[in-house]
Amino acid sequence: DADVTQTPRNRITKTGKRIMLECSQTKGHDRMYWYRQDPGLGLQLIYYSFDVKDINKGEISDGYSVSRQAQAKFSLSLESAIPNQTALYFCATSDSGLAGGPLDTQYFGPGTRLTVL
Amino acid sequence: DAKTTQPPSMDCAEGRAANLPCNHSTISGNEYVYWYRQIHSQGPQYIIHGLKNNETNEMASLIITEDRKSSTLILPHATLRDTAVYYCIVRVPYHDSNYQLIWGAGTKLIIKP
Numbered sequence: 001d002a003d004v005t006q007t008p009r010n011r012i013t014k015t016g017k018r019i020m021l022e023c024s025q026t027k028g029h030d031r032m033y034w035y036r037q038d039p040g041l042g043l044q045l046i047y048y049s050f051d052v053k054d055i056n057k058g059e060i061s062d063g064y065s066v067s068r069q070a071q072a073k074f075s076l077s078l079e080s081a082i083p084n085q086t087a088l089y090f091c092a093t094s095d096s097g098l099a100g101g102p103l104d105t106q107y108f109g110p111g112t113r114l115t116v117l
Numbered sequence: 118d119a120k121t122t123q124p125p126s127m128d129c130a131e132g133r134a135a136n137l138p139c140n141h142s143t144i145s146g147n148e149y150v151y152w153y154r155q156i157h158s159q160g161p162q163y164i165i166h167g168l169k170n171n172e173t174n175e176m177a178s179l180i181i182t183e184d185r186k187s188s189t190l191i192l193p194h195a196t197l198r199d200t201a202v203y204y205c206i207v208r209v210p211y212h213d214s215n216y217q218l219i220w221g222a223g224t225k226l227i228i229k230p
Contacts, residue, residue, distance in 0.1 A: 004160070040222065041222055042204060042220030042221050042222055042223060043161070043218075043220045044220070045217060045218075058217075088158060090160055090161070092160075105163045105166075106163070106218065107163070108160030108161050108162070109160050110159060110160050111158065111159065111160055113158075
């Protein structure tokens, strides 16, 4: 969905390096999410943010941190990358105006493929 | 842990209806069933959701059994572009009144000419 963009799309880095993945959205949604996907598996929630002042840990937050710079921007950092963080990373957004109800649908970016050597 | 069970893969002939099953025997009364699909490692795409009643939209139909322990996603006239991994997801309460999507491994659907 072009309304949610992620940069970079691909990144190769070395163990111990600090990496930042960025997500921007033009959908006007207030909720943003970071997910990780390992090969052949479903998505796992890393962090989520319900507004600029709100940050929450997901199920696999260890080794990651996030920053919500503005309503439209949500970045994910790997402070010291390790090889088992090699994965596809997805950003998603949703609209709290519909939250909790059946229309709380998440819209995903194209993903960032991260390789840690 | 995922609350759903899906077959790892399925084939369907182009033009036929594709019926993708999902078991969610531990689902609670207020938990919705969502379906997303993912094409070639792109970002997942929302398809449809339901609670108790059958649902239909421009993409698919969702049939939920009366006991809510299983459901079936139906793509009425499958095309080659429907080849993807289809995820059946239960949306569960998470941190107060918020919700989380619990993803399993999905079903890889291959549409054959």
